[in-house]
Amino acid sequence: MSREEMVTILEEIALLLELKDENPFKIKAYRSGAETVRSFPDDIVALATANQLTGIKGIGEALRDKLHEMATTGKLAFHENLRAEFPAGLFELFELQGLGAKKIKILHRDLGLCSVADLKQACLENRIAGTPGFGAKTQNNLLEAIAHRESHAGIFRLGNVAHVVEDMLDQLRNHPDTLRVAVCGSYRRAKETVHDIDLLVATSQPTEITSFFTTLPGIQKILAHGETKASVILDNGLQCDLRAVSNAQFPFALQYFSGSKEHNVALRQLSLRKGWSLNEYDFTRVNDDAAPLPVVHDEKDIYEALGLSFIEPELRENMGEIEAAQHGKLPRLIDISNLRGTFHNHTTASDGKNSLEEMAAAAQELGLQYLGIADHSKSSFQANGLHEDRLLQQCANIRALNESLDGFRLLAGSEVDILKDGTLDFSDDILAQLDYCVASVHNAFTLSEDDMTRRIIRAMENEHVTMLGHLTGRLLLKREAYSVNIAKIIDCAAETRTVIELNCNPMRLDMDWRWWHRARDKGVLCSINPDAHKTEQLQFLHFGVRLARKGWLRREDVINTLSLEKITEWLKLPKEKR
DNA sequence: CTTTCTCTAAAGTGCACTGTGGCCAGTGC
Numbered sequence: 348m349s350r351e352e353m354v355t356i357l358e359e360i361a362l363l364l365e366l367k368d369e370n371p372f373k374i375k376a377y378r379s380g381a382e383t384v385r386s387f388p389d390d391i392v393a394l395a396t397a398n399q400l401t402g403i404k405g406i407g408e409a410l411r412d413k414l415h416e417m418a419t420t421g422k423l424a425f426h427e428n429l430r431a432e433f434p435a436g437l438f439e440l441f442e443l444q445g446l447g448a449k450k451i452k453i454l455h456r457d458l459g460l461c462s463v464a465d466l467k468q469a470c471l472e473n474r475i476a477g478t479p480g481f482g483a484k485t486q487n488n489l490l491e492a493i494a495h496r497e498s499h500a501g502i503f504r505l506g507n508v509a510h511v512v513e514d515m516l517d518q519l520r521n522h523p524d525t526l527r528v529a530v531c532g533s534y535r536r537a538k539e540t541v542h543d544i545d546l547l548v549a550t551s552q553p554t555e556i557t558s559f560f561t562t563l564p565g566i567q568k569i570l571a572h573g574e575t576k577a578s579v580i581l582d583n584g585l586q587c588d589l590r591a592v593s594n595a596q597f598p599f600a601l602q603y604f605s606g607s608k609e610h611n612v613a614l615r616q617l618s619l620r621k622g623w624s625l626n627e628y629d630f631t632r633v634n635d636d637a638a639p640l641p642v643v644h645d646e647k648d649i650y651e652a653l654g655l656s657f658i659e660p661e662l663r664e665n666m667g668e669i670e671a672a673q674h675g676k677l678p679r680l681i682d683i684s685n686l687r688g689t690f691h692n693h694t695t696a697s698d699g700k701n702s703l704e705e706m707a708a709a710a711q712e713l714g715l716q717y718l719g720i721a722d723h724s725k726s727s728f729q730a731n732g733l734h735e736d737r738l739l740q741q742c743a744n745i746r747a748l749n750e751s752l753d754g755f756r757l758l759a760g761s762e763v764d765i766l767k768d769g770t771l772d773f774s775d776d777i778l779a780q781l782d783y784c785v786a787s788v789h790n791a792f793t794l795s796e797d798d799m800t801r802r803i804i805r806a807m808e809n810e811h812v813t814m815l816g817h818l819t820g821r822l823l824l825k826r827e828a829y830s831v832n833i834a835k836i837i838d839c840a841a842e843t844r845t846v847i848e849l850n851c852n853p854m855r856l857d858m859d860w861r862w863w864h865r866a867r868d869k870g871v872l873c874s875i876n877p878d879a880h881k882t883e884q885l886q887f888l889h890f891g892v893r894l895a896r897k898g899w900l901r902r903e904d905v906i907n908t909l910s911l912e913k914i915t916e917w918l919k920l921p922k923e924k925r
Numbered sequence: 926c927t928t929t930c931t932c933t934a935a936a937g938t939g940c941a942c943t944g945t946g947g948c949c950a951g952t953g954c
Contacts, residue, residue: 380926407927446951480951727954729939767941
């Protein structure tokens, strides 16, 4: 049994125990046990098999024995018995906003509901309102939550599919009949969520490639399998299409399947003006008066032939990129190699999984020159936020640790909560002792747009607030952004010289890419921050850079491209001089 | 279920918000 399967079982036990109204601390123990297994630095499956899981914090006698049973027998009797008590479809009810174990238990026990489909039916038949604990409003909210879930069916976050996409690309690239390979579609354009994955291979043996593709591991179902095209559903439900084309067709197919549709429509119109018809295979002359056809070896040649400089895939949304390319006004986009450091990262002091030292080492390994530590503040109780004394102690620890580091620095910051009225969770004299500060909203999400905007603006007006964390609080495919007037926030950021964060956590990617172009034009600076809660999550920077590119950002628009020396100077400047 | 200021038993995350039902319970951060 793999580590992932162990984690899944422990988490499922936690849900089942919740349904049974078990001791909350027992439930918490299974959750934290799952997390311990997930992030255990050594081969935990081997240790569990040998029954050597002793002295690990969070794994006591009971979990040790259960992990041993899983590792050696491939299953867990305790889990199977528990599971047999409830219908399988009950679990999906946990995905609905506003439903927890208590209410699900009532729905199941008193109304006999076993799935989201059952619940929807019951809501429509007005059978929920009137049940003790449920009213008309709840029934309505549930219907909305169900609609929300349905609208997200079959959509995936960019960050959640990156791994499997890169894996498939590698496998296809290594096939002897492959000449060129690329991923197209919204993934290539760095949309924050994607519906499906479009892969493209240049080959002279298309049938070999499509057959090979359908035998790759991790495929749940083959939807179609022809000579030049195959379509599959992966184990995670993601649809993945492959097209095999000739080497000559490859640039056209790459351009066509990368989209967006709107961008391609505009491009084809340009093409027609030159007397050429453009499709996924080639250019053709529409009549004898048309100019001779251009020679095309790669995608860049297509754009050049149409009088355009090369348009990076991230920009292809027909949002001004074609006009800019006509006039040579495209921005030189930021690249991951431009990053020198990053802000907004957590440690074990609040809800992170790694220590200061471990985070510093991981950042150095990535080639960064500095890493900002911004643990939660005291009001974020659920995240074990720091009180003043712990914050100042951490500050001292960071400065001491820096003494032993060469060519690398930790920066002492805080992710300070913006309280309901826009004041901050720490007083100015505490904040003044930090190198920088990220201010974020973590509670009272339901304020009106005006109140929320005023609240955030008040925080930005504070001299010590270097940047604004995850502006809208959205969790992609899970929770809508709270209401806030983004245009006003951007204006205020420009005025107060407050940086806005591009939070790279794949769940967030907030502020949204659609706003960055405008913010940049007003002189607002960006900080690309992973919001890392463990060392591996520093890799989120890759997603952040792709979304920054999508927002037309250049190196000079992003403060964490500054060298350690420059950023140190910059942080010392009063805000109005930044 | 785990940890510990323990040795057998107790403690272990607090608060805001929403909706329901009559002032509290469930959910989410």
